[in-house]
Amino acid sequence: MSEGNIRRAAEMLLRGATLLAQPCPYCSGVRVMKDGRALCASCGSEPENVPSPDPEPSVEQQVLELTRQLGSTTDPALRQRIIGEITRLSGEMATR
Ligand SMILES: [Zn+2]
Structure with a gap:
């Protein structure tokens, strides 16, 4: 866990970002969402497209x-x- 990412996430929250209900797909960390971009507070990843879980097999x-x-x-x-x-x-x- 990196201090810098947490600080960035906290700053985003102060500027009106929202906490995402879905955890980070890479580390399951808490993510914040601002202007359509999600930042993970734990690993700092900002996935463009959040991978969706595999669909149920037919x-x-x-x-x-x-x-x-x-x-x-x-x-x-x-x-x-x-x-x-x-x-x-x-x-x-x-x-x-
Ligand atoms: Zn993460």
Whole structure:
């Protein structure tokens, strides 16, 4: 954590910056937002575009992944769980 960044963030707050609800994507530090720019008080990064978290995989992708897992496991209990999950997801696909 750097003194300079904290001071800068504090100065921005004094000049009307707002605290961001989303933490810094790099260090999870507190960020302040001013004039459309976010400054992290911990690492000092000012990302142009805040990376968004990965979107949820589609139902089709989940079924594909489960099918792959099903093919690579011989554990009956696990297979049962995977098949149950595939059945559930298939139902979800059918209702759309
Ligand atoms: Zn940071």
